[in-house]
């Protein structure tokens with residue numbers, strides 16, 4: 420597993436606005452979309468392409484287009500949905516699958532409650548979207564789920580991560596073809612499982628508390 424912390428002043432600037440508790444939901448959603456576009460630019464450096472021949476108005480030349488099978492984008496419900504628009508703006512031809520994960524409060528095991536994904540992911544490049552890498556339980560379960568279905572290359576895109584979550588992923592996914600791209604690596608998790616300083620509950624800030 421590889422990790423990459425995006426280190427760009429525009430990302431830090433937008434993250435600062437996102438963290439601010441005075442930022443309202445519409446602005447939060449808009450900033451999330453912009454941030455995901457910037458993160459996705461980093462996260463898609465290894466996206467597979469193939470050479471094609473074209474003609475410009477002046478001369479024949481070669482370029483590239485995205486390889487088939489098309490990349491699969493998988494937002495984790497609910498907060499990952501807030502990242503989908505930014506990602507599909509950058510890769511409009513990507514396919515989209517959905518995963519709903521829930522954690523058993525007793526066993527702390529994450530399990531799938533909703534799944535709208537192709538059964539066979541052989542050879543697919545997948546991009547998992549989840550804004551907060553906190554304990555890592557959900558992302559570990561989601562990543563194993565895609566690997567078991569044949570995904571050969573998985574990139575997890577998070578807005579914020581806690582060191583505890585990154586360590587848990589590293590332990591569970593050693594040697595797996597997985598990269599985590601994050602906007603920032605924060606200090607720690609608090610006793611309630613929130614990232615510190617973080618931005619609060621990402622789902623609530625995107626969609627309210629209903």
Ligand code: URA
Nearest residue numbers: 551553613614620621
């Ligand atoms: N999920 C969130 O939405 N926020 C956190 O700080 C941790 C997990």
